[in-house]
Amino acid sequence: MTKFPYLKNVLFIFFLLLSATASAPDFKTAFILVSAPVDPYDRLIKAIVQVESLGDTLAFNVIEEATGAFQIRPIRLKDYNQRTGNNYKAGDCYNYEISKKIFLYYAKRESFPDYELIARKWNGSGKTTLDYWKKVEFFL
Secondary structure: OOOOOOOOHHHHHHHHHHHHHHOOOOOOOOOOOOOOOOOOOHHHHHHHHHHHHHHOOOEOOOOOOOOOOOOOOOOHHHHHHHOOOOOOHHHHOOOOOHHHHHHHHHHHHOOOOOOHHHHHHHOOOOOOOHHHHHHHHHOO
């Protein structure tokens, strides 16, 4: 037996106190990281653009006269202009941000977060929208 039976315990406690003090930095500065906002439509937008144009902002469908990455048809553009008071032309739909604005106008009128309903209504109406939704869903 040693003369100091509690020495091991005292040394252990001293070590704990020393390590706790040593690990606490003496910083007087705090860093606050701000994350970028999450766009709840971002994934859907990317999927729609893939299905509609494979991401090509200069896409044009001769048969439907659909323009840009979102393939906006003249009737949709006319409806959008009437509802919003804008006066966009078909050529404006080659601008991704304008096309996205038009898409989001209609998407936000639907019940979020129902991506299926939004996608199907973007495509039109009827049974063919089910096939369209399957394509969009693949890219989600």
